[in-house]
Amino acid sequence: MLPALLLSIPLGLFAWFALQIGPVATGQLLQVSVPWLPSLGVALSFRLDGLGLLFALLITGIGALVLLYASSYLHDHPHLKRFNGFILAFMAAMLGTVLAGDLITLFIFWELTGLCSFLLIGFDYQQEASRRAAFQALLVTGAGGLALLAGIILLGQSVGSSDLTTILNSGDLLRSHSLYLPILILMLAGAFTKSAQFPFHFWLPGAMAAPTPVSAYLHSATMVKLGIFLMARFSPVLGGTDSWLICLTSVGGLTLLLGAAKAIQRTDLKQILAWTTVSALGMLTLLLGLGTPLATTAAMLLLAVHALYKSSLFLTAGAVDHGSGTRDIRRLGGLGRTMPQVALAAGLAALSMAGMLPLAGFIAKELFYEATLHAPYSPWLITAVAFLGNSLTVAAALLAGYLPFYGTLKDTELHPHQVDLRLWLPPLLPALLGLLIGFFPAAFGRLLLAPAVAQVAGKPVPVELALWHGFNPMLLISVVTLGAGLALFSLRNHFQMQRQSPGWDTEQLYDLLLAGLPRFADMITSYLQNGRLRYYLMIVTGTAVALMAATLFTSSTGTLQLPRPDGSLHEWLTAVIILAGALMATLTDSRLAAVAALGVVGYGVALIYILFGAPDLAMTQFCIETLSIILFVLVLHKLPRFTLLSSTRSRLRDMVIALGVGSVMTMLVWRAVSQPLIPSLSTWFMEQSLPAGHGRNVVNVILVDFRALDTLGEITVLAVAALGVYAMLKPRSGKEGTD
């Protein structure tokens, strides 16, 4: 595909979204909805509001940059076209999620982002690490996604609609609903997995196995922000409760610290950035948890600012890798001379990340501190957490944006070279945008931030951004933060030494789970599906009969009235003969005797049929029994003799089971025959047989006329049985026989 044509898609979309800034800022809400599965109340529905617009601009804007960048970065990759396709699909899925106006629509696109990210993270599928990371990301976010599904269904059912506008107006109903807590937990499970919150954070650094453009796109601006988006989207209806506050601030704070601490222990550029992303996602969760208008404003600003500087840094990391052959900061240095534009981009982005004046990051950090200082509970603790996280972030920013470009090259084996425009322009643009926002914060705040914040807060919030607020506590903390960051940076060798001993992380838990699952499954399966037919038979029959017995004993009313044993001597004799035959068949160790015993049973049953008015049955039974005996003899003499294979113990066990089956059946028959007889169909058959069926043998008329369809099926069975015998015994030869 032509790069220009390819780029025109995200750029066109970006331009369209940019045109909507004005209308949305004035409070317009764009909505389209088409019924999709009306039977289930599902509509494919979209709405463009402030929150969605902010995301949409980031998605399309950074998407365009990434596509441009990849056209150079992956230019000799055999699957570049596939890559572009995946990125565009991913972009569509992202847009669908952030613009969704219906719960199910939102979920569907949410899952699609996970799927596209699977393909993107595993893009270099030949590498084991890529496959592993892709699978991990899919599994973790997929599992979270299903929790989310349960959550949104409960949410929809509680409100009685899956339409987002309706839901966003039902905050009071939901917060007092009995299902509030399950809904919250399920939705947060989805959000936390997607946004790599503790304890699900590990998949994000793992996903760095993806090509750098993918990381830049997925892990800065888009996919990982979806969890944040979800929390922001539903904070007007789910937020504002204690559970929300505690859950989000604690998880966010923990993630923030964990990510930042891990970041400065890394030496790989992408790993550093990945862990700072985890940290930034923690900050955002923390801020959303606080839920004050101030915190919400800070969150939205930080979100935008982070997307800009982090995408820029990821792209520069890729450029460094491309131009020098490594991303290891211990080997790099002085790249500013060979690739000045990249160095400029990285420098600006790092300054924004560190929260330096006059970049956008500074404003975000000031707001952040202001929000934590005014937190609804333990403001000092939260501010301390924020301070620690920010200081570490400063150090990490220096590691990623300063160290590789200044000083001298540490590894002289490397031969860094300049990179082309398509590799340095994409990182430079967002970095410059960060600077631009720093200069014009008020316009940005009014046009983009305020509508988004209004959506998240559920009410209009005045947003007045300024670069300089004068000397206040926040500035003081900022300055101290910078100092602490510098100090941490100077101690970097110490931290990176620590890295030698791998610390414990929840990833090990995941690994343990993943390794344990097949083993557990194998254990269970080889226990249940053990290959031994007679256990299957025992379980199947045993369960069926046990269930029947249980029902028999619970469902019966009154005591069983045994039918009076009556009958003449020859009837009793026949019955005894049958039983004796059955007993002999089980006990004999001679095959011939067993066949004979079987014959005795068969003929005995035929006798019963004669005695009780069924000559047709008896005739058939006699014929069949005879034929069966011939077949048994023909087959059996080719088979081994009976031998005693089972131990006495297992034979006893089997006898108990068998007697259990027998007694349940006996009792069932007793019960059935003791129930009153209901007039059956036979009167009609008797009456109609001669006049309508032209036959006096009612059984035969039933077989060939009244219920001829049964007989048709029956003879089909016979035909196939014959065919089967023939097919099984037909010798294997190329030449076909005559029949």
Place this chain on the structure above:
Amino acid sequence: MKNLLFLPLIIPLATAVLGLLAWNQRKFQRIAGICSTALLSVTAVLLLLEVQQHGILSAQAGNWPAPFGITLVADTFSALMLLATGLMGLCVTVYSLADADSDQEARGYHPLLQVLLLGICGSFLTGDLFNLYVWFEVMLIASFVLLALGGKREQMEGAIKYVALNLIASALLLAGIGLLYGVTGTLNMAHLAIRLQEMPHTGTIPVIAVLLFCAFSIKAAVFPFYFWLPASYHTPPIAVITIFSALLSKVGIYVLIRVFTLIFPQETITGQPLILGAAGLTMLFGALGAIAQPELRRLLSFCVVSQIGYLLMGLGLMTPLALAGSIFFMLHIMAAKSALFLTSGVVARMSGTTMLKELGGLYKRYPLLAVLFLVPALSVAGIPPLSGFWGKLALVQAGLQSEQYLLVAMALGVSVLTLYYLVTAWIALFWKNQPADAEKLHHLPAVRRGQMIVPALLLALVSLVAGLLPEPLFRLCHIASEQLLNNDAYIKAVLGVTQ
């Protein structure tokens, strides 16, 4: 138009008879097989339309009035199942053109397939309980022979287990039908429904319900009755497993739904914990079984078991939404799972193995094949917007409405497991490098490849389209479930009277 109801029986039976008469005319048998399945599909479409226009249809074999003669009934549910049967038959017959070897054909492969379809169609249409037993046996004996064709050791071992366990089911079924006749004096299902409504449900009737439930559950491969399925499904050729997995266990579920909504609605409600428990455990143990398998066909066989749990879930919940979800899920799983089976057959043909360890490296050279496996795999795992998602959505919604939280958690948890093992398999087949000592990939000739890929592609497309445009199909499923839960229309269509 009532004679339309007989066509799904006449077409495959006549084709089978012609196939037997023309025993050595392979080409004729193949063409006849394709014509028959195509005709069957057309008939099913006509039936479906007819049912939508005129309501439930019934016809009396031999022109004897119900409940004395045998009734055939088509409602939306059975018409949908018939349509699925026709299409599955068509796909598998086409696939067999390339996949069935001459030895199989010389042993009557095509007529056997037709008899199998006959048994399935009969089971879907019949309104008579004993007649159902007959069709079950027709289906069973044909499946026995198809399973044993070829005579390899593993096939023989699988066949003996399959035969033994299914014959136990038949014996239970027969006893259950006999007892039910003894207690109620009738066999016609609509008539049974009326008579059982009038009778007190004490003594034998609940036991008979349990007995029949167990018998059908064996056929449907529900926990803990499913052992025969994984023990045998990995042994026959792919085309045979495909039709088995698509239709045989589904007939069991169909009959469970039919009998327990029509004849034993009361027992279904009292037995709800039991049914739902069985559903949950079927899902879970099926999924665990699939995870434990190092071989593709066994993995997919266990996957079949696992999905059956979801089908049973709808019956256990007994709400219109749940049943509609189950029916939708059933149709979805037929298409998606079969696409998966057929594609894995192509993979096996090309690689000469089905062991996951020995496979690999197909993504690079055959990206289309990778898509053809991935789309149905994701659909089975319930990833939107493929067909599996909607079925699962309906079931989960219904489960949450009925406050069956544990079961819903299980259904969703098993989804994750399904995603896990299917994607693991996909990675092993396509992304992973081919092991160094593996055989070179066989390149299949174009015609043969087409005959194998087109059916798989068609089924994958069905899953995709049913996912993107679910409404028409789902509405039909909803109508079907409404018809199932309101017996009156069925009874009126059969007996001509309301109760």
Place this chain on the structure above:
Amino acid sequence: MESMLAVVIGGLYAAGMYLMVRRSIVKMIFGLALLGNAANLLIFTVGRLTRGRPPHVPADGVLSALPVADPVPQALILTAIVIGFGVQAFALVLIKRVYQTVGSDDQDVMVTENQGQEKLGQEEER
């Protein structure tokens, strides 16, 4: 007589069940045959017994007032017997083929479906 036949049916089920769960597949086929007979006899019994009078219409076409045997269970059993015969014939030949291919009639040798089978049942029954 029904009560006695119920015992016979139970006995047939028990014997059939016991034979089904033997290790030898040859015994299994005997078990199947007994189960078939048991099911038929069950239908016959619960369809209620009538001594001696088969469901035939007299030559003059006039039905007598005396009770006759119910023809419906008889027709069902006839169908079931025949189907059972077909299935049994097939199963018999299948067992022969299984024996020929596997080289044993011992069920416990037929466990190729489960490669890692050295886990259960090993401690038992040697």
Place this chain on the structure above:
Amino acid sequence: MHSLILATAIRLLLPLMLLFSLFLLLRGHNEPGGGFVGGLVVAAAFALYTLAHGEKEGRRMLRVAPLQLVASGLLIALTSGLLPLLAGLPFLTALWSAVPAPVIGHAGTPLLFDLGVYLLVAGMSLLIIFTLMEEN
């Protein structure tokens, strides 16, 4: 097995048994009997013949291949069910001749159906017996 007496006896018995089987088939509608039992008698007759004369001779005596017998039996039964469709009646509806035919009384499609059963059962039994004997 090559007993001369049996061989001769069966040669005489064979036509008689075949006649008896036809008798059973035809009277089945009114008295105990019918296509199924009749078919089994045919099978028994040929089985005995085969026991005496060997499997090859048995097949020769039967003239048609058992599988063809099975197929034609099924075909006849199916046809008897299809005929009423031509008259616009449901599948398997019985059609009867207006005037009673000699010997069998009323002739109708149920008789045709029973004939199909008869042929199929005979063919099926013989197919199995021949195949098993051939194996031995």
